[in-house]
Amino acid sequence: MALHERTVPRKESANDMQASTVTNGVSDSDFLFITLPKQMFPGAGHDGPLVYQAVHDELMLDGNARQNLATFCQTWVEPEIHQLMDECIDKNMIDKDEYPQTAELESRCVNMLADLWNAPSAANTIGCSTTGSSEAAMLGGLAMKWRWRQRLQDQGLSEEEIRVRKPNLVCGPVQVCWHKFARYWDVELREIPMEKDRLIMTPEEAVKRCDENTIGVVPTLGVTFTCQYESVKDVSDALDSLEKETGLDIPIHVDAASGGFLAPFTDTSLVWDFRLPRVKSINASGHKFGLSPLGVGWVVWRDKEDLPRELIFEVNYLGGNMPCFALNFSRPGGQIVAQYYNFVRLGREGYQKIHQACYRTAQDLAYEIGKRDEFKVIYDGREGIPALSWTLNPGGKYGFTLYDLSDRLRSRGWQVAAYSLPEHCEDMVIMRILVRHGFSQDLAELFMNDMDRCLAYFKKNPVSTPLTEDEAGGYSHGR
Numbered sequence: 001m002a003l004h005e006r007t008v009p010r011k012e013s014a015n016d017m018q019a020s021t022v023t024n025g026v027s028d029s030d031f032l033f034i035t036l037p038k039q040m041f042p043g044a045g046h047d048g049p050l051v052y053q054a055v056h057d058e059l060m061l062d063g064n065a066r067q068n069l070a071t072f073c074q075t076w077v078e079p080e081i082h083q084l085m086d087e088c089i090d091k092n093m094i095d096k097d098e099y100p101q102t103a104e105l106e107s108r109c110v111n112m113l114a115d116l117w118n119a120p121s122a123a124n125t126i127g128c129s130t131t132g133s134s135e136a137a138m139l140g141g142l143a144m145k146w147r148w149r150q151r152l153q154d155q156g157l158s159e160e161e162i163r164v165r166k167p168n169l170v171c172g173p174v175q176v177c178w179h180k181f182a183r184y185w186d187v188e189l190r191e192i193p194m195e196k197d198r199l200i201m202t203p204e205e206a207v208k209r210c211d212e213n214t215i216g217v218v219p220t221l222g223v224t225f226t227c228q229y230e231s232v233k234d235v236s237d238a239l240d241s242l243e244k245e246t247g248l249d250i251p252i253h254v255d256a257a258s259g260g261f262l263a264p265f266t267d268t269s270l271v272w273d274f275r276l277p278r279v280k281s282i283n284a285s286g287h288k289f290g291l292s293p294l295g296v297g298w299v300v301w302r303d304k305e306d307l308p309r310e311l312i313f314e315v316n317y318l319g320g321n322m323p324c325f326a327l328n329f330s331r332p333g334g335q336i337v338a339q340y341y342n343f344v345r346l347g348r349e350g351y352q353k354i355h356q357a358c359y360r361t362a363q364d365l366a367y368e369i370g371k372r373d374e375f376k377v378i379y380d381g382r383e384g385i386p387a388l389s390w391t392l393n394p395g396g397k398y399g400f401t402l403y404d405l406s407d408r409l410r411s412r413g414w415q416v417a418a419y420s421l422p423e424h425c426e427d428m429v430i431m432r433i434l435v436r437h438g439f440s441q442d443l444a445e446l447f448m449n450d451m452d453r454c455l456a457y458f459k460k461n462p463v464s465t466p467l468t469e470d471e472a473g474g475y476s477h478g479r
């Protein structure tokens with residue numbers, strides 16, 4: 001949630017929505033004089049259809065979500081999902097006793113994900129839905145921290161001896177949720193910095209940072225900045241060797257926010273999941289490549305033992321006894337129902353077809369982008385998520401920056417992220433496109449036409465004062 005500071009209250013004008021000015025309906029000219037209240041809590045209420053129209057009109061100023069090529073999240077869903085969301089608008093997923101069937105669908109989804117992610121059949125897999133991967137990552141991180149503390153207790157360390165230790169977490173260039181986790185729960189984040197010739201985690205760099213206070217290693221399946229997969233298998237093998245040499249047994253949590261709903265369908269030979277015994281938990285965003293509407297993520301543990309009991313609250317005041325591990329309490333049930341609908345509606349085959357089409361579009365776009373003299377492709381939609389990223393070809397003088405280009409593309413409604421990479425590579429500015437369900441080959445072609453129009457424009461009208469990252473309003477997941 002973005003934090004909003006209060007603005008200095010202004011006196012609402014005489015034309016602000018007041019009962020007397022809005023009684024004649026939307027088609028009446030009075031409507032044209034309405035301004036919505038902005039700072040003071042309104043005194044009287046107003047006519048529903050009028051308020052709806054005024055709010056609806058204001059929302060026209062938001063970008064068109066389907067043209068938002070910066071987001072990882074779903075912007076297209078089937079009419080049946082709209083219908084299910086509507087039917088579930090009043091269901092609180094936390095009230096498992098009142099809405100047992102919603103709870104049942106959540107449980108089925110956890111089972112299906114355990115199957116999809118190859119949890120060993122004999123194991124007692126456990127998991128839950130969340131608001132997204134951020135909450136799921138926090139829960140996975142907390143379980144790792146608790147297990148680390150348990151390990152120290154088992155080794156006979158006293159509470160005092162444990163308290164003076166600082167737990168750490170080793171990761172590559174992670175999404176901001178892991179920075180939050182580290183700060184909120186007092187864990188040192190040992191983030192492997194990017195280098196110009198190495199933008200993601202390698203096993204050597206990960207192992208170098210591990211010690212007896214490492215609660216876990218987090219490889220990302222689909223790095224937010226560059227969209228590449230980090231090799232969970234290589235990291236796991238390296239940690240096996242470390243254990244042999246030192247006795248340190250360090251677990252892995254995979255941040256598969258995007259890849260968790262891609263690799264199982266499009267790259268079945270990639271070993272990244274519970275097939276690796278060291279992988280104890282996995283998070284993924286249902287609302288990204290899980291194709292569900294915004295507001296659902298998942299976290300699954302390999303075995304009940306990997307989720308310490310002390311983290312689970314048993315709540316009985318809603319009727320029944322409800323085990324609960326979550327940062328939130330009340331949460332809408334619709335997204336979970338929609339996720340179940342998608343699993344049944346699409347099956348492995350449907351997910352595979354949709355994602356393969358997205359990969360093809362991403363690869364075709366990367367090929368087209370690569371043909372333009374101005375650009376150098378960094379990621380071409382292979383060995384990662386259906387996306388592409390590129391930078392300006394070094395050495396050239398093009399009369400624009402990627403921030404200018406991002407701004408210019410908005411004139412046709414396209415929202416394309418341009419951002420600088422994290423520490424060590426902050427002078428490298430890249431542009432990235434996520435290809436999701438709903439972005440067809442045809443739309444991609446229209447996008448390239450607009451891209452060429454922008455490039456021609458800058459050739460004729462080179463920018464004399466380039467935009468900065470802040471001015472371009474770019475959107476960054478990392479900081």
Ligand SMILES: Cc1ncc(COP(=O)(O)O)c(C=O)c1O
Binds near residue numbers: 133134255257
């Ligand atoms: C790798 C990764 N982890 C976590 C997140 C956070 O996910 P969510 O937006 O579902 O909270 C993202 C979001 O883009 C991500 O890319």
